[in-house]
Amino acid sequence: MPAHPDTTALIEARTLSLARSGRPVLDRVDFRVDRGEIVTVVGPNGSGKSTLIQILIGALAPDAGTVRRAPGLRIGYVPQSLHIDATMPMPVGRFLALPQRHGRAARAEALAQVGLQDLEAQPMSALSGGQFQRVLLARALLMRPDLLVLDEATRGLDQPGTAAFYRIVEDLRARMGCGVLMVSHDLHVVMSASDRVVCLNGHICCHGTPEIVASAPEYRALFGVGTQGTLALYRHDHDHDHDDGPCGHGPDAPAGAGAGPAAPVRSHGHGHNRQHGAGPDAG
Numbered sequence: 001m002p003a004h005p006d007t008t009a010l011i012e013a014r015t016l017s018l019a020r021s022g023r024p025v026l027d028r029v030d031f032r033v034d035r036g037e038i039v040t041v042v043g044p045n046g047s048g049k050s051t052l053i054q055i056l057i058g059a060l061a062p063d064a065g066t067v068r069r070a071p072g073l074r075i076g077y078v079p080q081s082l083h084i085d086a087t088m089p090m091p092v093g094r095f096l097a098l099p100q101r102h103g104r105a106a107r108a109e110a111l112a113q114v115g116l117q118d119l120e121a122q123p124m125s126a127l128s129g130g131q132f133q134r135v136l137l138a139r140a141l142l143m144r145p146d147l148l149v150l151d152e153a154t155r156g157l158d159q160p161g162t163a164a165f166y167r168i169v170e171d172l173r174a175r176m177g178c179g180v181l182m183v184s185h186d187l188h189v190v191m192s193a194s195d196r197v198v199c200l201n202g203h204i205c206c207h208g209t210p211e212i213v214a215s216a217p218e219y220r221a222l223f224g225v226g227t228q229g230t231l232a233l234y235r236h237d238h239d240h241d242h243d244d245g246p247c248g249h250g251p252d253a254p255a256g257a258g259a260g261p262a263a264p265v266r267s268h269g270h271g272h273n274r275q276h277g278a279g280p281d282a283g
């Protein structure tokens with residue numbers, strides 16, 4: 001990873017390694033999120049994305065490596081989904097008060113921030129998928145987070161719902177100045193919402209800055225205006241090759257398999273724009 005002044009890091013991990021059932025899941029992963037930055041982690045199924053998130057938020061201990069958090073760092077975590085028993089009456093307002101009590105004004109403000117004002121009395125079971133995920137986001141906002149962490153928070157949403165969700169996240173970042181760490185398979189959308197994209201395949205395969213380079217009619221035809229018709233590409237810097245493509249992408253590719261030496265990614269001047277929309281991660 002490139003050198004950064006340490007003072008701006010919200011969270012920084014160095015040489016994280018973890019094995020599960022004797023198999024390496026993460027291999028010497030360096031990672032950081034700076035204040036005000038949106039970083040997205042992409043990678044094939046089983047590439048260690050959720051494991052990395054769990055370690056970063058402190059829910060899981062690595063076998064080796066370190067995680068350093070800014071002093072007093074507040075993390076707001078948005079999970080993929082949450083099961084709530086449909087037979088249990090749970091209005092949105094009460095859900096937001098769990099597990100910590102938050103005042104009515106704070107709850108109303110959090111709901112307004114995600115565009116769901118006036119939904120406090122609505123039962124959670126009556127929400128659409130997109131509304132449900134926004135409520136989870138509102139709950140994370142009640143933490144007044146310095147860092148928002150979203151682990152595939154738009155899984156199951158359609159393209160417009162996904163795009164709308166990420167626009168809210170971008171807006172929150174702009175207004176709150178928080179850092180955002182996302183895991184996503186919604187490459188078309190998320191690339192355009194990210195400052196930096198990290199491709200994980202057991203190790204950091206590549207990373208770079210997304211660049212919106214085109215406004216393709218074919219893309220508009222496929223995805224409508226939900227993504228504002230943009231085609232997002234990102235710069236892809238490699239220091240190694242894979243048998244099965246630049247990122248070793250393949251469904252359930254063994255973590256780290258065929259990925260070459262797990263060295264920190266170095267740019268050595270052959271960065272290229274690579275369209276990821278057509279890859280196996282394209283959700």
Ligand SMILES: Nc1ncnc2c1ncn2[C@@H]1O[C@H](COP(=O)(O)OP(=O)(O)OP(=O)(O)O)[C@@H](O)[C@H]1O
Pocket residue numbers: 020021025043044045046047048049050051052255
């Ligand atoms: N509790 C566990 N016990 C054993 N192996 C585990 C456990 N949790 C995860 N793994 C394994 O670790 C690897 C990485 O899992 P992880 O959930 O981090 O991947 P992911 O990139 O988030 O995948 P996906 O995109 O499918 O959500 C997988 O091979 C998975 O089977």
